[in-house]
Amino acid sequence: MNRESDVLILGAGAIGLCCAYYLLKSGHSVTLLDQSTPGSGSSYGNCGTITPSHAPPLAKPGMVGQALRWMLDPSAPFYVKPRLDPALFAWLLGFARRCTWPAFEHGLRAKAALLNPSRYAIERMCREEQLQCEFSTAGHLTVFKSAEAMDAFAWWPRALAQVGIGVVELDRTQMRAREPALRDDVIGGFDTPDDAQFRPDLFVAELLRCVLAKGARIEPHFSVENLVFAGHRWRAIGTNGERLGRAAVLALGAWSPKLGRQLGLRVPIQPGKGYSITTERPDLAPKVPVVCRERSIAITPWESTYRIGSTMEFAGYDSTLNRRRLDALVTGAREYLVDPIGQTRIEEWYGWRPMSMDDVPIIGPAPGHEGLWLATGHGMLGMSMSASTGQLIDDLISHRTPSIDPAPYDPARFA
Ligand SMILES: Cc1cc2nc3c(=O)[nH]c(=O)nc-3n(C[C@H](O)[C@H](O)[C@H](O)COP(=O)(O)OP(=O)(O)OC[C@H]3O[C@@H](n4cnc5c(N)ncnc54)[C@H](O)[C@@H]3O)c2cc1C
Numbered sequence: 001m002n003r004e005s006d007v008l009i010l011g012a013g014a015i016g017l018c019c020a021y022y023l024l025k026s027g028h029s030v031t032l033l034d035q036s037t038p039g040s041g042s043s044y045g046n047c048g049t050i051t052p053s054h055a056p057p058l059a060k061p062g063m064v065g066q067a068l069r070w071m072l073d074p075s076a077p078f079y080v081k082p083r084l085d086p087a088l089f090a091w092l093l094g095f096a097r098r099c100t101w102p103a104f105e106h107g108l109r110a111k112a113a114l115l116n117p118s119r120y121a122i123e124r125m126c127r128e129e130q131l132q133c134e135f136s137t138a139g140h141l142t143v144f145k146s147a148e149a150m151d152a153f154a155w156w157p158r159a160l161a162q163v164g165i166g167v168v169e170l171d172r173t174q175m176r177a178r179e180p181a182l183r184d185d186v187i188g189g190f191d192t193p194d195d196a197q198f199r200p201d202l203f204v205a206e207l208l209r210c211v212l213a214k215g216a217r218i219e220p221h222f223s224v225e226n227l228v229f230a231g232h233r234w235r236a237i238g239t240n241g242e243r244l245g246r247a248a249v250l251a252l253g254a255w256s257p258k259l260g261r262q263l264g265l266r267v268p269i270q271p272g273k274g275y276s277i278t279t280e281r282p283d284l285a286p287k288v289p290v291v292c293r294e295r296s297i298a299i300t301p302w303e304s305t306y307r308i309g310s311t312m313e314f315a316g317y318d319s320t321l322n323r324r325r326l327d328a329l330v331t332g333a334r335e336y337l338v339d340p341i342g343q344t345r346i347e348e349w350y351g352w353r354p355m356s357m358d359d360v361p362i363i364g365p366a367p368g369h370e371g372l373w374l375a376t377g378h379g380m381l382g383m384s385m386s387a388s389t390g391q392l393i394d395d396l397i398s399h400r401t402p403s404i405d406p407a408p409y410d411p412a413r414f415a
Contacts, residue, residue: 005031005217007397008236008245010224010259012038014200014383015375016251017207018390021125024214026398031243032216033236035223039204041253042382045276045349047298047309048200049289050122050384051140052115053167053192056159057107057359058379059098075328077296081315087257088314091270094357103358105162110360110408111381112163114388117404119196121387126198129210133202134302138288140195141170141179143186143336149294150188157190167192181286181337189293197289199302200383219243227259227372234371247371247397254317254352256362256376265366266414269377271317271352275325276309278349279342286337295332306342308333312353312380321350355379363392363409373397374411 007023009016012034020030032038070076080092098107126135144150157167168191170178175188212218219240226237227248234248250256260267285301292299297310308329313322326348333340356362356377366372375393378385388404395402 003031003217004233004244005029006246008033008234008243008248009251010227010236010248011251011253011255012208012218013041013043013251013253014039014204014386015253015378015389016249017204017211018386019249019251019375019393020211020216021207022390022394023397024211024216026394028397030211030216031245032211032218033222033224033238033243034220037220038208038218039201042351042353043204044201045278045347045351046200046274046383047276047289047300047307048198048203048302048383049140049298049300050119050196050198051192051381052112052119052165052384053140053160053195054381054384055108055112055115055163055165056156057104057111059095059107059359060104061099061101063099064096074324075331077311079311079313079315081313081318083316085316088270088316091268091357094268098358106408107358107360108159108163112165113404113408114361114385115381116164118385118388119194121391122198123196125387131203131206131210133198133206134304135196135198137196139191139193140289140291141175141189141191142291142293143175143182143189144293145186145335146294147187153293165192166194179286179288179290181284181339183336183338186336195289197300197302199304203383224259226262229369229371247373249373249375249393250366251375253376253382254354256354256374263366263369263372265369265411267362267374267376267411268357268414269354270314272355272379273311273313273315273318273350273352274309275311275321275329276307276349277326277329277341277345278305278307278347280344280346281306282339282342284339290336292332292336295335297329297332299333299337305346308341317352319350321348353379354382357414361385361389361409362411362414363389364396364406364411367412367415
């Protein structure tokens with residue numbers, strides 16, 4: 001069966017679903033294809049924070065040295081599995097080259113330009129479509145145990161101020177008043193009151209319901225194995241036959257380079273594996289999401305459940321759950337919280353973040369391929385940037401002047 005839509009969207013994670021949402025609102029017909037069930041990739045078990053405050057890119061002077069030191073510590077939040085992989089080597093080299101202040105400033109502005117409007121677009125979407133995903137706007141805390149580490153983080157509020165993101169510094173007493181679930185030896189940190197949160201699995205499930213109601217066609221368990229342009233149409237060829245679209249959006253998250261390679265496209269993304277543990281709420285759960293800075297551990301409390309997540313493992317498409325890394329999440333949380341984890345463990349999970357080489361998303365026309373668009377490479381912030389990405393893709397495909405300057409995300413920067 002050769003069904004044809006205006007737009008074929010490959011990948012039904014938060015990014016593909018948000019692209020579908022805005023394209024449908026502009027009157028396009030849309031088919032979403034996913035190799036598995038929609039929302040079952042990285043968009044499922046992540047920490048669900050919507051954080052413009054995380055705009056500063058990873059590529060920053062000093063990052064290479066920090067990464068090398070982490071490599072020597074088996075419970076550290078960062079790990080590269082040593083192996084002969086030319087794509088990984090090229091990615092690491094490209095990343096290292098971007099650890100300069102000019103590249104950092106560029107990445108900061110590019111990410112903030114997506115994150116700031118996305119935060120409010122997500123809130124609007126949740127309200128207008130009545131998405132039941134425990135969306136809330138209580139802010140976000142970044143906390144420290146050592147004065148030395150907090151001093152070394154002084155660049156962070158300065159960077160955020162440059163892109164209009166408010167930060168309030170809190171000392172030990174103020175932090176304790178803001179968040180009583182923290183231990184006495186937490187020395188203070190930063191409050192970013194404009195940050196928000198939702199349950200990511202509920203967000204994607206509700207968004208799926210919403211786009212279906214707006215007329216989207218969804219085909220789960222359709223693994224796209226090839227994409228060809230013939231007769232002015234894109235043909236997605238996969239396990240269940242062929243689907244046609246006048247345009248196609250590649251929103252395959254960490255899997256994007258695989259199809260990109262077949263099309264001769266350079267999509268420098270590595271899967272950055274992260275883990276999470278979901279439990280019932282501890283008795284003394286924090287009121288707001290917390291990042292435990294020295295351990296790089298993120299904790300998100302929701303009305304219904306509670307999650308600890310972290311780590312960045314470059315181990316290729318490795319699908320094992322590493323017990324040592326999962327245990328390190330709990331050990332780390334214990335250093336900051338009075339009651340670090342709920343009694344009943346609901347789920348242990350890993351996901352592959354789509355890490356682009358410059359930690360800036362790749363959004364825009366695929367070089368040399370008319371009618372093919374990329375919406376990928378959102379790294380650690382795909383949930384937060386999902387709405388803006390959908391709006392930008394819709395603006396571009398609908399031939400409207402985009403409200404966000406697309407230049408920094410142009411896939412051609414890697415061509
Ligand atoms: C531990 C952890 C914590 C995180 N916390 C946060 C957070 O707090 N806030 C935040 O903003 N972000 C967070 N992230 C990052 C966020 O999860 C990702 O950036 C985001 O989910 C990427 O969305 P996506 O739609 O691009 O990818 P995905 O959700 O992975 O979707 C890609 C889809 O493509 C499908 N697919 C792949 N190949 C094919 C094929 N050949 N044919 C058809 N379909 C295919 C997959 O099945 C999948 O459904 C976190 C990530 C991790 C791992």
